[in-house]
Amino acid sequence: MPSTLFRRATVVDGSGAHRFVADVLVEGGVIRSIGTNLAAPPDARLVDADGLVLSPGFIDMHAHSDLAVVHDRAHLARISQGITTELVGQDGLGYVPADTATLARVRRQIAGWNGNPRDAALDWVSVGSYLAAADGGATNVAVLVPQGNLRLMAVGGENRPATSSELGAMRRLLDSALGEGAVGMSSGLNYVPGMFASTDELVALCEVVAARGGFWAPHTRSYGLGALASYAEAIEIARRSGCALHLTHATMNFAPNRGRAGELLAMIDAAIRDGVDITLDSYPYLAGSTTLVALLPSWSLAGGLDATLARLDDPVERERIRVAVDETGSDGCNGLTVEWSTIEIAGVSNPELADLVAKRVDDIASETGAVPVDVFFDILKRDGLATSILQHVGDEANVRAIMRHPRHMAGTDGILVGAKPHPRGWGTFPRYLAHYSRELGLMSLEECVAHLTGRPAARLGLTDRGFVRDGHAADLVLFDAERITDEATYDTPRAPASGIRAVLVNGEFALDDGVRTTATAGRALRPGAGPVGG
Numbered sequence: 001m002p003s004t005l006f007r008r009a010t011v012v013d014g015s016g017a018h019r020f021v022a023d024v025l026v027e028g029g030v031i032r033s034i035g036t037n038l039a040a041p042p043d044a045r046l047v048d049a050d051g052l053v054l055s056p057g058f059i060d061m062h063a064h065s066d067l068a069v070v071h072d073r074a075h076l077a078r079i080s081q082g083i084t085t086e087l088v089g090q091d092g093l094g095y096v097p098a099d100t101a102t103l104a105r106v107r108r109q110i111a112g113w114n115g116n117p118r119d120a121a122l123d124w125v126s127v128g129s130y131l132a133a134a135d136g137g138a139t140n141v142a143v144l145v146p147q148g149n150l151r152l153m154a155v156g157g158e159n160r161p162a163t164s165s166e167l168g169a170m171r172r173l174l175d176s177a178l179g180e181g182a183v184g185m186s187s188g189l190n191y192v193p194g195m196f197a198s199t200d201e202l203v204a205l206c207e208v209v210a211a212r213g214g215f216w217a218p219h220t221r222s223y224g225l226g227a228l229a230s231y232a233e234a235i236e237i238a239r240r241s242g243c244a245l246h247l248t249h250a251t252m253n254f255a256p257n258r259g260r261a262g263e264l265l266a267m268i269d270a271a272i273r274d275g276v277d278i279t280l281d282s283y284p285y286l287a288g289s290t291t292l293v294a295l296l297p298s299w300s301l302a303g304g305l306d307a308t309l310a311r312l313d314d315p316v317e318r319e320r321i322r323v324a325v326d327e328t329g330s331d332g333c334n335g336l337t338v339e340w341s342t343i344e345i346a347g348v349s350n351p352e353l354a355d356l357v358a359k360r361v362d363d364i365a366s367e368t369g370a371v372p373v374d375v376f377f378d379i380l381k382r383d384g385l386a387t388s389i390l391q392h393v394g395d396e397a398n399v400r401a402i403m404r405h406p407r408h409m410a411g412t413d414g415i416l417v418g419a420k421p422h423p424r425g426w427g428t429f430p431r432y433l434a435h436y437s438r439e440l441g442l443m444s445l446e447e448c449v450a451h452l453t454g455r456p457a458a459r460l461g462l463t464d465r466g467f468v469r470d471g472h473a474a475d476l477v478l479f480d481a482e483r484i485t486d487e488a489t490y491d492t493p494r495a496p497a498s499g500i501r502a503v504l505v506n507g508e509f510a511l512d513d514g515v516r517t518t519a520t521a522g523r524a525l526r527p528g529a530g531p532v533g534g
Helices: 100-109 127-134 147-154 164-179 199-211 227-241 261-273 305-313 315-328 351-356 361-368 372-382 396-403 424-439 445-452 454-460
Strands: 004-011 020-027 030-035 045-048 053-056 058-060 083-088 140-146 184-188 215-219 244-247 278-282 287-291 343-347 388-392 408-410 476-479 500-505 508-512
Touching (some): 083 454, 100 147, 140 147, 140 164, 147 164, 147 199, 164 199, 215 227, 305 372, 315 372, 343 361, 351 372, 445 454
Parallel strands (some): 083 140, 184 215, 215 244
16 A cells, blocks of 8 residues: 655644644554654655645444445445444444344334345344454444344344343343444334333343443434433433443434423533443434334334234224324324424335425325325335435524533434435535534534544544544545535435545545545454554
8 A cells, every 4th residue: 555645734633632734644554654844755645735634534423324334335425524434233223133033124124224225135143244244345334233133132022021031142142242343232212122121121231331341322212202311211221330321313302302402411411420421422404314114103013014014004003003193192203293294205115106205294295185194104004114204303502502512423323325315424524514613613623523533433442543643543534624515405415525635544545636436445443453554
């Protein structure tokens, strides 16, 4: 691999310290020297970085790229916005670890997140085999153990407490997966089957994570009516188990929570003062993104997707669901009734439904003369429960308050499939730098870069990444701080960012003069792994 010497770069090193101008020499995938007027090795490529920022590569703490990191060699959505490392296995559901029955169920259940490509062999059964497959992709990859998978393998999909022997089996599966290289465990506590776990069950699992030095990343039980109580439960689980806690996509959404981010942050700060290790991530947008089936009450999802489809065809069960989503509220919509004007169709698997993409459910109802809940039922059935949606329920004051917390990091939570996915999949990191740092001045450039690089590296236990330092892996982004802009919008969600000149992954140019190269130098990251080329 040839050397690269960046001349007179404005270095923002990921620590939050003030920027400085320096030459930076990259050799063998590692930052070899930082200084003034460095001598260029004979084979070095010289890059004039005068007036440009050189920062660590961005770290996505909430990625739904589980399939893309293996099957999409270009992975432009991430590389084009400067992401060099991704954390997958999110929200308590993933592809490893899994037995045959679990994998078949999960493929269908999270098709709205990742698609379900029939021609793609998902021939991993363990964290170790998945990491081996991800090695040599576009980005570096770290993985969480999905708690829902553990429950499916040990308990099944039933809504009941785990027996002591089943809990023991989950703990052994978890310990094995952590031993193979996972950095922690995720939970989806308003997705089945993760939501069926009690607080005590989660404490018992988090004890295993703590013993391995990992962290727990829960999608909490509610982000709506019960948001604060759900965050309090997660903090209590961390306190009781001694496990580090990472509050993934930490939001305060829906009308009852407008302007209440301060209450969440006060709760977090009090726990930190008591010795609980807490971090959090967020995305800088108001709309959320999930699957349409996630709006159903949890009881209607028991027994698997075929059982759910059968309930939609049963008049009595269908009416029970209608009452839950339209009149009383349910856990599927965070304790609230569904506001159909906030639900926008983002992607479908049935091509006959393609004309519904980018439309909101209430508008579809008006066009067809139907009532919104019947439109909801019809789409669920015709699309085999695989529809992805945008949910316009955020609050700008909350978004701004949460991102300024000193334990905050960034996560795209970006779904990459569907005709019109959320723009956060392509625009999260440049949006933080452009809109919230440069335009609004909520954070200095140095502080913003620390949120995107050094802090997440520390949470992941990466001792050789996240900073521009001698001996660190050369995951780097070269960008124009005055021009970097997120171009992805709700109308054109797959637009690459502007103002990013180069992205290096382990010393290789993945983006060169704004153009994607053929390099695939990403590494599978495991706790305690040494530096690349060290």
